[in-house]
Amino acid sequence: MRAVGESLQRVDAIKKVTGQAQYVDDIIMPRMLYAQVKRSPYPHARILRIDTSKAEALPGVRSVITGDCYTKRCGLYLEDKNFLAVGTAKYRGEAVAAVAAETPEIADEAVELIEVEYEQLPAVTNAVEGMKPDAPLIHPDLHTYKVAPIFHPVPHTNISHHYKLRKGDVDKAFEACDVVTENTYYIPHVQHVPLEPHCAVAQYDLDGKVTVWGSIQSPYAVRQALSAAFDIPLNKLRVISPYVGGGFGAKAGTTLEGIIIPLARRNRGRPVKLNYSREDEFENSYVRQGLHCRIKTGINRDGKIQAVKNEFVWDGGAYTEYGVNITKAGGWASAGPYDIPNVWTDSYCVYTNHPVGGPYRGFGMCEIHFAIEQNIDEVALKIGMDPAQVRRINGLRPGGVTGTGEVMEVSGFHDCLEQVLEDIEYDKKPVDPSPTRKRGKGVAAGWKSPSQPTNAGSSAIIRMNEDGTFILMTSGQEIGQGSETALTQIAAETLDVDPALISCRFGDTDHTPYEWQTVASRTTYCAGNAIKLACEDLKNKILDLAQIKLGAYKRDLEFRDGFVAHKLYPDRKVPLSDFALGLSFPDGSGVGGPAIGVGCFTLENNLNVDHDTGMGSHPAAFWTIGCNGAEVEVDTQTGHIKVLKMVSCFDAGKVINPLTYTCQSEGAMVQSLGTALFEELKLKDGKVLNKSFVDYKIPTADDVPELVVKYVEHPEPTGPYGARGVGEPLMVPGAPAIANAVYQAIGVRFRRMPITPDDVLKALREQQENEKG
Structure with missing residues (x-):
C-alpha cells in the first residue's frame, strides 16, 4: 500500500480543529501554584540588593527566589545563561526574582512588593560597537565558561564565537576581476510570535522525581539542560511536551522552565505554573x-x-x-x-x-x-x-x-x-x-x-497490537509542521499498511525514545530514518516467524497490504496480526513474543x-x-x-x-x-x-x-x-x-x-x- 507521496489528511487535524488537542495551558492540576517574575527595568545594571520580605509576608505567597539561590550557569552550546540574573541584569526584562503563590493575582501583587536596588552600567546596544576593544564587557568571565569544542569565544571581549571561512585566495582573485563591488545590509531583530505563548508546569514529587510539562520543541535537549542546571539525575527528570501551538525556534531551548523548577522544589508535591503574556513573548522569549x-x-x-x-x-x-x-x-x-x-x-x-x-x-x-x-x-x-x-x-x-x-x-x-x-x-x-x-x-x-553534530541522533519504537494496528513512538515533536503525519506515512510505507492503522505518540522523555531536537528541518530526515529502521526491524522479526508459519523461505516472503504474503504464490498469506504475540504451537510451546521494532539513526559522515x-x-x-x-x-x-x-x-x-x-x-x-x-x-x-x-x-x-x-x-x-x-x-x-x-x-x-x-x-x-x- 502506497503512503509516501500521497496527500493524506493530517492525522492531528480533527483534534486541532475541534479543540480536543491539549496544550500546556489546558493543564489544570489540584493544589496548583502560580508563578510570576520580577524583571529588570534596565538593559545593564549591577544588582546591589533584593528585598523580598514584603512579598514573603503577603498572605498566599508560598515561595520567593532570586538568582543568588541558583548561580550555576547552563546552555546548550555555551554555558553562559542564568534563569534568574546573578550579579548583573544583562537586558531589560531579565528575570531577577520569582514568586509562587496560591493565585495568579497574589503572585502579581507579590512581585510588585519585591524591592531591587540597581547600579546602572553602560549598555551595549549595537553589535558592531560591542566588538570594539573599549566596549563595556557584558560577560567579563567569558573565558572561564564551558563551551562545545567547535565554538570559539574571544576572551575578554563581547565576541562569543568567531567563525572563519577561508577558501582559495580572495585578494588575488579580486585583483584579476573585471568588476569589484562592496555592499552593506542590515537585518533587524524579529519575534517568532507563535500563536501559543510559552507556558510550563513543574512538579517536584516527595521522592525527588521532577516532571515538567512545557510548550517545548525539543524535550530531550531541555531535559539535558535542566538536569545540568539543577543537578537532577536524568532518571529523576521527566519532560512532557503535548501539542505545541507553533514554535519557529522560539521553543527549542530553555526559557521559563528554569524559573519554576526551583519554586517547585520548595513546594514539593504542588505543581507550579508560569504563563508568558504576549508582552513577555516579545521581550523574554528568544x-x-x-x-x-x-x-x-x-x-x-x-x-x-x-x-x-x-x-x-x-x-x-x-x-x-x-x-x-x-x-x-x-x-x-x-x-x-x-x-x-x-x-x-x-x-x-x-x-x-x-x-x-x-x-x-x-x-x-x-x-x-x-x-x-x-x-x-x-x-x-x-x-x-x-x-x-x-x-x-x-x-x-x-x-x-x-x-x-x-x-x-x-x-x-x-x-x-x-x-x-x-x-x-x-x-x-x-x-x-x-x-x-x-x-x-x-x-x-x-x-x-x-x-x-554527529551525535544528534534519533530513535524510534514501533509496536504491533494484537489486532494488527500499531503504536509508533518518537520524540520528533509535532509543533504544527505536520511531522506526525509525515512520520506516520514513512512507517506505513515501510510496513505496507494503511496509515490509519498507525497511531503516533511523541514528546515524553520517560516513554518516547531519544530525539536530539526538533529543529534544523531534520525531523523528516533523522526521525524518519530511525522510524524506517524500526519498521524494518519489526518486519525482519515477523518474517523470521512467518517462514515457520508459512513453510517458506524468508527471501520469498514480503509484507503486502497488511499481510505476510508469498511473492510467487500471493494466495498464500497470513494477516500481520497473527504475529503480534509471536507464534504458539499445538504442543503448548512458542517462539518470538510481542512484536516490537527499534530503530536508531545517527549522522555517520558528518565531519x-x-x-x-x-x-x-x-x-x-x-x-x-x-x-x-x-x-x-x-x-x-x-x-x-x-x-x-x-x-x-x-x-x-x-x-x-x-x-x-x-x-x-x-x-x-x-x-x-x-x-x-x-x-x-x-x-x-x-x-x-x-x-x-x-x-x-x-x-x-x-x-x-x-x-x-x-x-x-x-x-x-x-x-x-x-x-x-x-x-x-x-x-x-x-x-x-x-x-x-x-x-x-x-x-x-x-x-x-x-x-x-x-x-x-x-x-x-x-x-x-x-x-x-
Whole structure:
C-alpha cells in the first residue's frame, strides 16, 4: 500500500480543529501554584540588593527566589545563561526574582512588593560597537565558561564565537576581476510570535522525581539542560511536551522552565505554573538575532563570480548559548547556493544588552540571504547582465563545490530556478496599472543545511497490537509542521499498511525514545530514518516467524497490504496480526513474543570543519536548495507595497506528503513577506518599544498574495525514501525576492528590512532630488 507521496489528511487535524488537542495551558492540576517574575527595568545594571520580605509576608505567597539561590550557569552550546540574573541584569526584562503563590493575582501583587536596588552600567546596544576593544564587557568571565569544542569565544571581549571561512585566495582573485563591488545590509531583530505563548508546569514529587510539562520543541535537549542546571539525575527528570501551538525556534531551548523548577522544589508535591503574556513573548522569549552584513564581490564580464568576502556581525543579545550555532551556520553557508572558487568569511556572534537571540525559522539563512540575493542582483546590474543569468552561471550543479569545499552530489538548483522563472513569467515585463502604481518582479535563491553534530541522533519504537494496528513512538515533536503525519506515512510505507492503522505518540522523555531536537528541518530526515529502521526491524522479526508459519523461505516472503504474503504464490498469506504475540504451537510451546521494532539513526559522515579555514569535506547531512519569485506593486504616492504573487520551487528530494508540503511552502512565503514588509522588533536603549500586536504587525489574510507552489525531486541518497528537510529552507528566499521586485518596480535598492511605506517615500524623494541635481 502506497503512503509516501500521497496527500493524506493530517492525522492531528480533527483534534486541532475541534479543540480536543491539549496544550500546556489546558493543564489544570489540584493544589496548583502560580508563578510570576520580577524583571529588570534596565538593559545593564549591577544588582546591589533584593528585598523580598514584603512579598514573603503577603498572605498566599508560598515561595520567593532570586538568582543568588541558583548561580550555576547552563546552555546548550555555551554555558553562559542564568534563569534568574546573578550579579548583573544583562537586558531589560531579565528575570531577577520569582514568586509562587496560591493565585495568579497574589503572585502579581507579590512581585510588585519585591524591592531591587540597581547600579546602572553602560549598555551595549549595537553589535558592531560591542566588538570594539573599549566596549563595556557584558560577560567579563567569558573565558572561564564551558563551551562545545567547535565554538570559539574571544576572551575578554563581547565576541562569543568567531567563525572563519577561508577558501582559495580572495585578494588575488579580486585583483584579476573585471568588476569589484562592496555592499552593506542590515537585518533587524524579529519575534517568532507563535500563536501559543510559552507556558510550563513543574512538579517536584516527595521522592525527588521532577516532571515538567512545557510548550517545548525539543524535550530531550531541555531535559539535558535542566538536569545540568539543577543537578537532577536524568532518571529523576521527566519532560512532557503535548501539542505545541507553533514554535519557529522560539521553543527549542530553555526559557521559563528554569524559573519554576526551583519554586517547585520548595513546594514539593504542588505543581507550579508560569504563563508568558504576549508582552513577555516579545521581550523574554528568544528573538531572531539582528545582523550587520558586508559583502565584497569580484565578478567578470562573463557573469562568473570569482570571489566574495563577507563580514557578518550578529547581535546575539544578552546570552548566546544558542546563538553561537547560528553564527556558525551563517558562516559555512555564506557563499549561498553558488559555486564560487574564492570565499572569505568572518562571522561574529556578539553580546549586546538586547533580548536573547536564538533559533528562528531558517537559522540565520533568511538573514544572510536577504543580503546575498540582493547582492547578486546588484553585481549583475554592474556588469549589465540579467540577474537570472548570473544565477544560471554560478548556481551549484551536481559536482559543484560549496564554500566549505564540499562536493555537491545532488543539486536541483537550476531546475528550481527555471520553474520559478516560468511561474512568475519573468521574461514578461509587468504592466503598470497607472503612472503612480509601479510593478516589478524579482527572484532569489536560497539554501540551508541542518546545523547539528554527529551525535544528534534519533530513535524510534514501533509496536504491533494484537489486532494488527500499531503504536509508533518518537520524540520528533509535532509543533504544527505536520511531522506526525509525515512520520506516520514513512512507517506505513515501510510496513505496507494503511496509515490509519498507525497511531503516533511523541514528546515524553520517560516513554518516547531519544530525539536530539526538533529543529534544523531534520525531523523528516533523522526521525524518519530511525522510524524506517524500526519498521524494518519489526518486519525482519515477523518474517523470521512467518517462514515457520508459512513453510517458506524468508527471501520469498514480503509484507503486502497488511499481510505476510508469498511473492510467487500471493494466495498464500497470513494477516500481520497473527504475529503480534509471536507464534504458539499445538504442543503448548512458542517462539518470538510481542512484536516490537527499534530503530536508531545517527549522522555517520558528518565531519567538523577546520577551525582556521572553515573547510570540510562533509560538514552537513544534506543541503536543501530552491528559489522564490515575487511580483509587487508599489504605490508611489503612499509608499505602500502590495505583493501580488509569490512562487516557490525547492528540491525536496522526495515529498512525503504533497498537501502538507504545499501548506509549509505557503506559510513560509507569507512569513517571509512579513519580515520583508512589516516586522521589526524596535529597540531603543535596550527597550522593546513594540511588544504587542498593536504595534508589531504580521501579515493578515488581506496581505496574502497569489501563491504558487512547485517542487522537484532529486532523491537524497541518505534520506528516508529520498526525502530531505524543507520546513525552514522554504522561507529563506522570500524576503530578498520581494526586495528585488521592489527594485525593479521603482529603481530603489533597500538594504535593510522591513521595507516600510515611509522608507519607500523617503527613497523616492531622494531619487527625485538626485535626478534634479
